[in-house]
Amino acid sequence: MSLFITFEGGEGSGKSSVMKLLAERLEKEGYSVVTTREPGGTPIAEEIRNVILDKKNTDMDPRTEALLYAASRRQHLVQKVWPALQEGKLVLCDRFLDSSLAYQGVARHLGVDEILNVNLFATEGKYPDLTLFFDLEPEIGLARIAANAGREVNRLDLEKMDFHKNVRSAFQELAKRFADRYVVIDASQSFEKVFEDAYQAIKTRL
Numbered sequence: 001m002s003l004f005i006t007f008e009g010g011e012g013s014g015k016s017s018v019m020k021l022l023a024e025r026l027e028k029e030g031y032s033v034v035t036t037r038e039p040g041g042t043p044i045a046e047e048i049r050n051v052i053l054d055k056k057n058t059d060m061d062p063r064t065e066a067l068l069y070a071a072s073r074r075q076h077l078v079q080k081v082w083p084a085l086q087e088g089k090l091v092l093c094d095r096f097l098d099s100s101l102a103y104q105g106v107a108r109h110l111g112v113d114e115i116l117n118v119n120l121f122a123t124e125g126k127y128p129d130l131t132l133f134f135d136l137e138p139e140i141g142l143a144r145i146a147a148n149a150g151r152e153v154n155r156l157d158l159e160k161m162d163f164h165k166n167v168r169s170a171f172q173e174l175a176k177r178f179a180d181r182y183v184v185i186d187a188s189q190s191f192e193k194v195f196e197d198a199y200q201a202i203k204t205r206l
């Protein structure tokens with residue numbers, strides 16, 4: 001059975017590490033799993049990602065940024081996500097539509113519904129089947145990133161704390177608005193517990 005599962009949350013929430021281990025566990029259980037990420041996931045989408053996240057592009061207009069995310073998303077869906085779902089696979093995607101709603105819609109003040117409209121054009125009105133939101137205080141998330149020397153700090157990581165707080169409350173609001181597809185994971189728990197909660201959320205839908 002195919003399922004499109006997206007992993008959302010602020011910086012340093014652990015979603016990417018959890019996603020990687022979940023993919024391994026589900027594969028061991030015999031599921032066919034595709035892992036991917038946004039922005040990016042295919043060569044064209046990764047090129048768009050490089051433009052968006054390039055530290056030298058500090059003067060990028062917020063609407064330009066929003067449109068680039070949506071463009072990258074469209075290419076990624078058409079070339080990778082939809083074909084995999086067609087083949088009956090589980091697709092695990094690190095960030096998707098809801099990141100645009102939280103980051104561009106709320107934190108960049110472009111409006112959730114405006115960003116939703118642009119994105120529904122890109123997705124042809126489709127949403128993920130399940131969205132796991134890794135909820136964590138931004139102070140803790142950013143401290144984790146700083147402690148992890150191996151991870152590159154990108155342009156958006158450098159935004160001030162208010163921005164990250166807005167992102168968090170935006171995701172919390174989205175979890176209420178899209179309660180049918182959202183599961184909120186308390187990402188301040190131990191890694192093992194966060195993993196287990198995420199695993200159970202997926203298993204109940206399989």
Ligand code: TYD
Nearest residue numbers: 010011012038039069095096099100103156
């Ligand atoms: P990345 O290095 O993948 O960050 P993370 O490990 O936190 O997922 O960079 C992605 C950045 O892009 C992240 O700061 C969130 C941001 N983003 C948006 O602002 N809008 C979007 O639609 C997406 C997909 C990501």
